[in-house]
Amino acid sequence: MSYAAEIARILQQLGVAPGASHGSGESLSVRTPIDASVLAVLPASTAxxxxxxxxxxxxxxxTWRDVPAPRRGAVVRRFGELVRAHKAPLGRLISLETGKIAQEGLGEVQEVVDVCEFAVGLSRQLYGLTIASERPDHKLLETWHPLGVVAVISAFNFPMAVYAWNAALALVCGNTLVWKPSEKTPLCALALNGLLQTALMEEGFDGAIAEVVFGDRTAGEALVAHPAVRLVSATGSTRMGRDVAMACAARFKRSLLELGGNNAAIVCPSADLELVVRGAAFAAVGTAGQRCTTLRRLIVHRSVHAELVQRLAAVYARLPIGNPLEDSTLVGPLIDGHAFESMQAALAAARALGATVHFGERLAGLAPAWYVRPALVEMPRQAGPMLEETFAPILYVTAYDSFEEAIAMNNAVPHGLSSAVFTRDLREAELFTSARGSDCGIANVNIGTSGAEIGGAFGGEKETGGGRESGSDAWKAYMRRATNTINYGSSLPLAQGIRFDVTG
Structure with a gap:
């Protein structure tokens, strides 16, 4: 069976037709990175x-904002149940459209289920505050209310999970949705949104509460500019995020940005190197290095630098690379030729600085798809491409002498998403996670930089955008805060003891 035929079968199994894309514009060809063949042709959305x-x-x-939050939670519960029931075909769809290995595809679907479970509980916990008033017979409250239409712009590398982070929380908070997925992964969006609309209709609501549109940058710009959209949650490059932030600021609307990451792990002299090798390998080569949380910099104490490079090189040499649908594969293809060109340009820049590059070559015999062996790059110092994010499997390794120097190197990049330290020293672990340590939104100890759980708020600082999605109190991004003062007495005392008597 061809991949195109398999896609058609999966969509039929999910009860979704490719023509149900709310589009009437030019044709959008969807190709699989597995072999570059066409999976489907969809109509793009016009203005x-x-x-x-x-x-x-x-x-x-x-009408949706007036539905009680637990009732909205029931819709999200049903959505999660439908996703769980179709986990296998949804995971397969992710692998076909993104090139992720099978286990990563299934793991992403599980993440959708998990965030739905989180949001269902949240639907009964949208707490405000009661604040002590300085005036007698007065109550001071803080309440939370939905914003309106939330636009979600997502990237190709997590074509379902990132939308679910936003959609599950936004829905229980009382918002409606318009989703523009990456033009590289519209089929995943078509399938997932189809299940969400099914959940809405089964629970007695209109599927238009959650809309999906397809298109390129132009469609995204129109979505950001529309006056009815009150929050834009955008995942992608820092350049894209900067444009979104400026457009939203011009219209005084909110933006929630999850942008790039140039993530580092510090390896201390006391680190368990076996743990480092396993943690670093997964974080650096998982999803073929195409994650915002991918480990890109390994900052290693000089005393263990040579041994760790040797161990990692041995692992990299035997990585199973190939068709992501095969169970033995751990590294699938890059998304397209542009990703390969960016990778090679970064490796050339590293060589020009005196780096030793291990691997990084394109695998022969798999054209026209773009399979590469992940690169391990020994850098004489942190400079050049090591300070930039390249969305490909490149792990730069450099040495440090003092822990303070290592923290400074961790923080010396524009992005601030994820970071890690491997150590058995309690002082180093505590310092790394303190205000004097990592300046990233995620700071891990003895695990890699990728693989965040949905219970914690996900996001980063600096050029990562500052947004937070998924767990903790990230729900507040999808609501507006109101302060309410209630006078249940018969007098009108003013704040700060002010007297203003107009009765004569």
Missing amino acids: ADLELAISRAAAHYA
């Missing part, structure tokens, strides 16, 4: 299609 989707979501907000 009129996008306007209709937003207007439908805006119209339904007026």
